[in-house]
Amino acid sequence: MNRILSVLALLVALAGMWWQARELEALRGDLRRAEDRAARLEAEVERGKTALALLHKFTLLNSERLKGLARRKVVTVTAYSPREIETDSTPFITASNSPVRPGIVAVSRDLFENGWVFGKKVYIKNMGVFVIDDLMAESKREQLDIFMYDFRQAQHFGVKKLEVFLLGA
Helix, strand or coil, X not given: CHHHHHHHHHHHHHHHHHHHHHHHHHHHHHHHHHHHHHHHHHHHHHHHHHHHHHHHHHHHXXXXXXXXXXXXXXXXXXXXXXXXXXXXXXXXXXXXXXXXXXXXXXXXXXXXXXXXXCCCEEEECCCEEEEEEEECCCCCCCEEEEECCCHHHHHHHCCEEEEEEEECC
């Protein structure tokens, strides 16, 4: 009877060891898969670092050209004259609180909020350099308005899509 109990205990111990070995092998498989995934992720990180380093180098080497692209826009260009119907109740005073004069432009508020502010100069292709000194109505977007004393001249100017550069930005 003791012998049968000893054999039975031995069989239970062997079954337990076999079960643990099976679970250990499953854990080893999980570990191998996790190691493979970690290696793939490390390779992706290295590729990302390389791409980031190349982007950084490109940005450093081309910073002036990139700035130039940010300062160049194709916008709607119109003209205005000092009439209350075209401006506000003070048609001879700009939004910067200075008197109107030839050579100034008003900018739309979206441009103003992006650095096209009072005192900055803009070059309008084939027209020349102007100073930003006024703001347009809030409804206008991506637009410049050239000041002209003569209403007919401003009206004759019309509406044009022109290339404009923010200077000294």
